[in-house]
Amino acid sequence: MxxxxxxxxxxxxxxxxxxxxxxxxxxxxxxxxxxxxxxxxxxxxxxxxxxxxxxxxxxxxxxxxxxxxxxxxxGEHSHVPEKETIAVREFREKIKQRVIEETTPIPRIYDEECAKATLSTAAIAVLPNSAINKARRAVTPIIPTTQLFDIPGPFARTLRDNTFLTIDKLITRRQMMILFASDEQLKMLFSAETILMDGTFSSCPKIFDQVYTKHGIKYEQSFPCVFGLLPNRLKPTYQFLFHELKFIAIQMKLDFAPKIVMSDFEPALMGVVKTEFSAATHSSCYFHFTQAIYRNI
Structure with missing residues (x-):
């Protein structure tokens, strides 16, 4: 204001x-x-x-x-001041500005601002939600229905305006691979002697097969380094993934050659890891090990 x-x-x-x-x-x-x-x-x-x-x-x-x-x-006013009406408008503007600038869920923004506000319960209850939702929709791209789409500029860079979209390529005629990572995250991954890899499916966008993450171990802690959207779990896809990361490492004058690789027991992945990182020890984490045992009981 x-x-x-x-x-x-x-x-x-x-x-x-x-x-x-x-x-x-x-x-x-x-x-x-x-x-x-x-x-x-x-x-x-x-x-x-x-x-x-x-x-x-x-x-x-x-x-x-x-x-x-x-x-x-x-002139003179013929009515009482509109203190609460003004406060409601200011409150709505604060919420709307956060909705536009942040990706925080709208209900959470609403609750956080309500906790800080001095408005009456009645005033907060009549706040319109449609304008707030409309403001979020205006700055949020339409969710694509296929893998053939362009990523808007703001979503390809960090809040500090550094590159975040690392790979955005078609690996087949209609299938795309997308990887997000900052330069600092890539440096950490390429310099790590131990890397962890895993995919998740429940939180993956419907048009992709899995969200795939790579972590580097540093200071005895695991740090997420690469966030990927993969179209399938096939051997050529994993080969493409590692080839692209190795190429990026060369461009950064680094060597992507971990000594230990930890992942699940996925057959296609295990074969590619053995080929691409032949000098590395490939093992599974305890969680995936117990899962494999349970499946065979």
Whole structure:
């Protein structure tokens, strides 16, 4: 919310100078706020803006210049101040701004802001949700229905504007592989003597087969380094994955040659690991080991 103060235009009888601020309407139009009253824009000229009280029965008016600095006030308000209405609008703007800038689920944003707000329960209850959901949809790409899609720029880079989309390639005519990793994560993976690999299926987008992650061990801790979307669990796909990572390592003047590789017992993967990392020890983690035993009981 932008706030400005009026310069000394009203003489000693109007001191201190009124402070004005601005909030947005549900239709994304600016509303001027002064002394807990709301004004809407009535007319604009090349030098001035003319605001009228949002209550149609009220005669109070405000003039500002084109820089939104207060120049004149006329009339008296015929109604009580709208303190809670203004607070609700400010509250909604905070939520909307977070919804646009973050990927945090909307209900969580709503709960966090409600916990910080000083609004009454009745005021919060009447807040419209449609505008908030609409704001999120406006900045969120449509969920694709095939693997043939482009990734928008903001989703291909980190919050610090560094590259995050590492691989975005078709491996067959209609099947794509996507890998996300920052340069720092790739350096950690390529320099790790022990790497962990695993796929998950329950949280995978429907158009892909699995979310595949690679972790590097450093300081005796496991750090996620690469997040991938794979179209299947076939041997050529895993070969493509490792070839691409090795090529990236060469470009970074590093060597992707771990000494220990840990994964599940997937036959296609085990064969590729044996070929691509012939000098490495390939073992399974305890979780996958017990799973394999249980399946054969």
């Amino acid at each position: 932008m706030t400005t103060a009026c310069s000394s235009l009203f003489g000693d009888n109007h001191s201190p100078s009124p402070v004005i601020s601005f909030v947005m309407s549900q239709k994304e139009k600016p509303l001027l706020v002064s002394d807990e009253y709301i004004f809407k824009l009535n007319k604009t000229t090349t030098t001035s803006k003319y605001w009228i009280c949002a209550d149609i029965a009220c005669s109070a008016k405000i003039h500002t210049n084109t820089n939104n600095q207060l120049t004149k006030m006329t």
